[in-house]
Amino acid sequence: MTSSATKVTIVSERVILDKITAIIEAAGATGYTVIEGGGKGSHGVRTTDRPSVVKALAIVKIEIVVADRETAEKIADAVNEKYFKHYSGIVYLERVEILRPQKF
Amino acid sequence: MEPLLDFLSTFAVQFQKPTLAFLLGGMLIAALGSKLDVPDAIYRFIIFMLLMKVGIGAGMEIREANFFDLLAPALISVIVGVVIVLTGSATLARLPGVRREDGIATSGLFGAVSASTLAAAMVLLEEEEIGFEAWVPALYPFMDIPALVIAIVLANLYLQRTRAKAPAGQSAANGERVRVWPIVVDSLRGSALSALLLGLALGLLTQPDRVFETFYEPLFRGLLSVLMLIMGMEAWTRLMELRRVAHWYAVYALVAPPTHGLIAFGLGYVAHLTTGFSPGGVILLAVIAASSSDISGPPTLRAGIPSANPSAFIGSSTAVGTPIAIAVCIPLFLALGQLVFGL
Numbered sequence: 001m002t003s004s005a006t007k008v009t010i011v012s013e014r015v016i017l018d019k020i021t022a023i024i025e026a027a028g029a030t031g032y033t034v035i036e037g038g039g040k041g042s043h044g045v046r047t048t049d050r051p052s053v054v055k056a057l058a059i060v061k062i063e064i065v066v067a068d069r070e071t072a073e074k075i076a077d078a079v080n081e082k083y084f085k086h087y088s089g090i091v092y093l094e095r096v097e098i099l100r101p102q103k104f
Numbered sequence: 105m106e107p108l109l110d111f112l113s114t115f116a117v118q119f120q121k122p123t124l125a126f127l128l129g130g131m132l133i134a135a136l137g138s139k140l141d142v143p144d145a146i147y148r149f150i151i152f153m154l155l156m157k158v159g160i161g162a163g164m165e166i167r168e169a170n171f172f173d174l175l176a177p178a179l180i181s182v183i184v185g186v187v188i189v190l191t192g193s194a195t196l197a198r199l200p201g202v203r204r205e206d207g208i209a210t211s212g213l214f215g216a217v218s219a220s221t222l223a224a225a226m227v228l229l230e231e232e233e234i235g236f237e238a239w240v241p242a243l244y245p246f247m248d249i250p251a252l253v254i255a256i257v258l259a260n261l262y263l264q265r266t267r268a269k270a271p272a273g274q275s276a277a278n279g280e281r282v283r284v285w286p287i288v289v290d291s292l293r294g295s296a297l298s299a300l301l302l303g304l305a306l307g308l309l310t311q312p313d314r315v316f317e318t319f320y321e322p323l324f325r326g327l328l329s330v331l332m333l334i335m336g337m338e339a340w341t342r343l344m345e346l347r348r349v350a351h352w353y354a355v356y357a358l359v360a361p362p363t364h365g366l367i368a369f370g371l372g373y374v375a376h377l378t379t380g381f382s383p384g385g386v387i388l389l390a391v392i393a394a395s396s397s398d399i400s401g402p403p404t405l406r407a408g409i410p411s412a413n414p415s416a417f418i419g420s421s422t423a424v425g426t427p428i429a430i431a432v433c434i435p436l437f438l439a440l441g442q443l444v445f446g447l
Contacts, residue, residue: 013406015403015406015407016407057402057403057414057418083410085411086410086411087410
């Protein structure tokens with residue numbers, strides 16, 4: 001049996017990873033997953049296939065699944081307002097089906 | 105006429121040295137679109153190895169050094185770091201088409217120090233058999249940290265002033281004061297400085313002589329050549345990025361390294377006359393001043409001045425500043441040193 005929850009995905013620069021995870025924890029989410037990556041966006045290409053001298057500007061994708069949508073929106077809004085004026089990043093929400101709802 | 109010819113020939117010889125050749129080779133293969141890649145982990149390991157070697161070497165030397173010999177060069181390093189940022193923000197940051205905070209961030213990066221340039225200079229001095237006090241590389245943080253701190257403070261003061269002029273309501277959320285201590289801690293925690301300081305402590309407090317002689321010392325040159333290759337490839341990639349920002353950055357990145365080096369050379373020369381600072385030390389100090397940070401400086405600045413455009417400051421430093429420091433400034437100050445000190 002599955003129950004519904006909301007997934008927040010934040011793609012941003014590694015340099016503000018700590019600050020974003022602090023927001024996530026303050027909002028009351030029980031956990032998150034960080035994936036390092038590369039790609040292309042409005043700030044140009046971030047390669048993954050070559051050593052980059054400045055690791056802090058590499059991108060990370062942070063995924064958070066929370067039971068109630070309110071928390072999800074709180075995280076998304078806080079990150080967006082606080083950091084995305086100067087740092088590059090995107091944030092989006094999705095409906096997801098989860099197992100073991102007590103974990104969220 | 106003859107000293108000038110001597111100067112030019114010493115200068116030309118340096119271009120055949122492996123360090124520079126690997127740098128140019130890296131730029132060349134990147135320009136040709138080569139698929140060659142060196143894994144990220146190896147790059148990081150090389151930085152660790154080089155700074156560990158530099159740190160341990162310096163630490164072992166400090167054990168025997170007279171502590172007061174260190175004072176004048178350390179003070180010079182701090183002064184040079186601060187002066188670089190102040191002149192940069194009075195010149196580059198005021199040019200048309202350059203946003204003030206971008207200009208200040210760029211000068212902060214040029215005041216900070218590049219580990220790869222420092223290592224390259226050490227190898228060339230050893231090849232030329234020019235001696236220097238082994239603690240000279242430990243001057244790195246004395247120039248690096250003040251430069252980054254001053255740049256971040258200056259940029260934030262400027263941003264606060266412009267916000268104060270902005271209509272009320274916009275400025276309400278942005279009243280945070282700049283705290284200096286977190287910037288210092290952040291710099292010290294950077295990968296390059298942590299390795300250097302750990303090495304210093306190990307060299308100073310323990311007896312790492314055997315592991316130093318059998319592992320760190322023999323690997324130093326080989327790893328440096330790989331690092332130079334990577335820096336060359338990175339420089340080419342960043343050059344594309346630099347094209348998108350104002351051309352003044354490229355001009356600054358060409359002119360600033362030799363100018364900064366000359367300031368340090370002059371002050372170092374005074375220290376040579378007054379406290380007996382070695383000629384090799386003066387040359388190395390000039391190269392440290394000429395170098396611009398490419399590893400640990402950018403993240404600190406990105407965090408400290410979020411509104412500054414990283415393409416501008418990283419592009420200037422990595423694409424133009426570092427190649428100029430390695431390919432032009434090292435041979436230049438080596439030749440100048442040989443001319444001035446008659447080595």
